[in-house]
Amino acid sequence: MYKTHTHCRACDSTDLIPVFDLGLQPLANSFKLISEEQDGYAPLLVLFCQKCTLAQLSVTVRPDLLYSYYRYVTSTSQTMRQHFDWLSALLQSEKGSILEIGSNDGLFLDYLKDIGFRVVGCDPAANLCNIASKRGHICVPAVFNSQSSMKCLEASHGERFDAIAARHVFCHVDDWMDFFRGLGAVSHRETLICIEVPYVADMMDRLEFDSIYHEHTSYLTINAMRVLLNRTPFHLHRVIRSDIHGGSLVILIRHNDSIHPRCSIDIKENITRQQWELFDDQCRAKIQRLRRMVHDLIVEGKTITGYGASAKCTVWCNACKFTQKELKFVTDTTGYKQGRKVPGTDIPIVDEIEFSEERPDFAVMFAWNYQQEIMAKESKFLGNGGKFIVPIGEIWVKG
Ligand code: DWN
DSSP states (O other): OEEEOOSOTTTOOOOEEEEEEEEEEEOTTOOOBTTSOOOOEEEEEEEEETTTOOEEESEEEOHHHHHSSOOOOOOOOHHHHHHHHHHHHHHGGGOSEEEEESOTTSHHHHHHHHTTOEEEEEOSOHHHHHHHHHTTOEEEOSOOSTTHHHHHHHHTTTOOEEEEEEESOGGGOSOHHHHHHHHHHHEEEEEEEEEEEEOHHHHHHTTOGGGOSTTOOEEOOHHHHHHHHTTTTEEEEEEEEEOGGGSEEEEEEEETTOSSOOOOOOOOOOOOHHHHHHHHHHHHHHHHHHHHHHHHHHHTTOOEEEEOOOHHHHHHHHHTTOOTTTOSOEEOSOTTTTTBBOTTSOOBEEOHHHHHHHOOSEEEESOGGGHHHHHHHTHHHHHTTOEEEEOSSSOEEEO
């Protein structure tokens, strides 16, 4: 089901030390029916590379187990739409053709097509490629690598792409050298490659340990990216910070022989083993705080549910060992998740109607990355005295 690592994915060093361990955990997006057994537990242990500062999981789960039928659908939330507007505008100057790696249901391809790109998607989830095809996009149903890059080229009739976008997919990739071989095959000298990843510095500052799960095999620093690129024919062109998904980096990469000048990168970063140790202490305390808070509220006779069956929700519920006794259900707008349970628990996932009918006293917001939007949308819940428990940074009670 998984393979174990002894070498750093970025610099190949073996100087890896364990810094954060959540033990055996279920796969965060493996949503089973209520009657089904949960299968597929794997270790969730983060190793820190003392040489280049990359953090990575000790194991990589087989991609087909994680992605061949994927229940996470790119959000159509207002927050995400604003982000897509901004990101597509950033890429617009490239013109011509674009490949999106990890194109999910094709929502971002719609944006790219609207601004004039000829688009091709690539995604390992057959169910999501079907949705993208129904939207009118060509989508290669594969994990992107040097082999499947040929299929992407075929999809564009042999024409190399002018731009490549990979949103929240690079840190899901095990073999980065092979990924770059694939990029080399589908790009030309002036292709702009845009890689968006969660930023480990933000994750550590905001105690977002719930972003650590098997799909995220690496926790990337700019330094590690630089070291990695030194082993490829590419270089860092520009790095921009974004607030999406709890804090991300938008990394722009170009071929070493591109005529475009390199931009200076003014993001200061200092990720150390000591910081990881502090993160470990603080996150363990945070888990205990939420556990205690929920238990105390239950004792007081309050009803509590979850809001947003995100992958982060799976990590929280398993870390806190929540069952249906604590969280009556988790509400989620995704049809693929409703009627199933939060992986590793017996907590059912229900639609928004059930949430508004139940009128719980508290809801733990597991989709905290859409906090403003959810607070605005749920004005009725809040107006009726409902409160959100928002576990980002500290644990906040809002309402
Ligand atoms: O890298 C990954 C990122 C980008 O997305 C993947 N490994 C999986 C996924 O992570 P996630 O599941 O934590 O993503 P989200 O976007 O935070 O998930 C939010 C969930 O909340 C979705 O299932 C949709 C749901 N939701 C809802 O029920 N009501 C969201 C909003 C905004 C809402 O109003």
